Amino acid sequence: MRVLVTGAAGFIGAAVAERLCARGDTVLGIDSLNDYYQVSLKQDRVAHMREQAGERFSFQQVDFSDWEALTAALESEHFDRIVHLGAQAGVRYSLENPRAYVEANLMGHVNLLEVARHRGVAHIVYASSSSVYGGNDKLPFAVEDRADHPVSLYAATKRADELMSETYAHLYRVPLTGLRFFTVYGPWGRPDMALWLFTDAILNGRPIKVFNHGEMWRDFTFIDDIVSGVIACLDSPPADDGAQKAGGSVKPHALYNIGNHRSEKLTRVIELIEEACGRKAEVEFLPMQPGDVEKTYADIDAIQRDIGYQPTTAIEQGIPRFVKWYREYHNL
Template sequence: MVTGAAGFIGAAVAERLCARGDEVLGIDNLNDYYQVSLKHDRVAHVREAAPDAFAFKQVDFSDWDALSAALDGEDFDSIVHLGAQAGVRYSLENPRAYVEANLMGHVNMLEVARHRDSAHMVYASSSSVYGGNDKLPFSVEDRTDHPVSLYAATKKADELMSETYAHLYRTPLTGLRFFTVYGPWGRPDMALWLFTDAILSGRPIKVFNEGEMWRDFTFIDDIVSGVVACLDKPPADDGAEKAGGSVKPHALYNIGNHRSEKLTRVIELIEQACGKKAEVQLMPMQPGDVEKTYADIDAIQRDIGYQPTTSIEQGIPQFVEWYRAYHKV
């Protein structure tokens, strides 16, 4: 089962699992955080690629009764839990959405994994758990006690709740701290989409912290390869210390590109791919944002064999090409 199957990463993971011969049940509540039409199009894209291997149900996994009813009679041996209320900035406006989806929703999925004796649940955490840490690159061994947004706090809470389930019920769990994922079928609230849309439309782009921003941009294909590889290797219940420090069957990994790119360089590459210059508005730092992210991926390389291969010089033109084709611009 893949939650958030109409989302950016969820749809891509579902497609990859189907392509290798797995049968996938995708669930998503299709909320209107961004345009629902894109979510429907992602689901249709996965269905088209794997009509016999992919099934989809619209359900809100934060609603236990609705979730239980939707899963009645469904059979699955493992879970990739990618559904969440995403976005740092929106958490300042609508905190309850994050509590419902990311806290209640996560507990519900842990309960599903426990009661169905799942072989493994891989779940989405976030690089935002590192908060304002200024030691770079971020390591899974670093402390994550000082989140700077409610979104980050909910993701940290998910990790803590998962640790208790691994301890109490020995449920094998792997949390993935994603670093700025981008690529075809991406999210409209992310910088790459916003910048591409503005440049092609002739509108100015807003660049925060006066342009002094760095992100570990990770291409969707690399992320999906990492998610699937993790799914295939549940942490052992052997008392040994796992990545992230647990001695339970619970591992935590950074999943990024292991390169921190300055935002101004990303804008240059979008300009090149669009064939147009950007009109830039330099803005102050946004509340809840951080200046730099940079993933130390030693643990996931060592344990899982994860190796990102796509540079932003390769990945950004692929996103812009998809964007133009999708929007016919």
């Protein structure tokens, strides 16, 4: 099987591409290599992929929100399925640069839906986000819960992606699976995420910023577990049989939470980072930031039932693995 992976220079995209190649598939990876965070990290991920996968992995730099550029890049390429993980990420940055989210997450998503439609692709798995639940105070979050009160533009674009996907499943019978990711972390992670920011600050003797005065909980999910879930979903397209799918659709469109099914207090995560770094953190407690939420917690019953997904990595194992990789990557 040949798979088109968008966001292949990103954290999750690179990890999914590597696993696909390792099991014998071939991957065409595309990514715009934008400068939302340091491009060198994205380039290093691609280089690592090439080293690990050899000829099974090919890569093109292209902005998938640019229809003409995307069409030209894919014109002579064949692929059976799509894993669409590319997006403009980050809740807080959406307050500063909203247009980037509209271009990448709305135009880009429609472009990939159009590619899938016209190519007759067998299945497209795409990235949604736990942020679609907004300020929902019912825990854990279930895919049946309402998700129409987003508290950030990022969340609104991800919910819009789900609705557009439902339309394409209805009109064109394109099999689609949307995954609501919960706080993914691990080696090769993103520099704008708390784990990276905290580790970097602690190792370099800088204070860390902890919002909502430390009263924050997240369902931290290790990258290896996420990748296992993404690929299991890719292998199990929703049937066009009129039966109700996870998320409520009767079209070939399923929605799943993909998390660790454990909500961890941020102060506990900081303790584990301190242990792995061998240093204490200097903590600066701050109020809640606009667009953020206090708690996330994934109900994963649907993906366990339908796909057999089962996370296996607790933060007690995952955080030391991230810190070890971080030290090695930065020669610390």
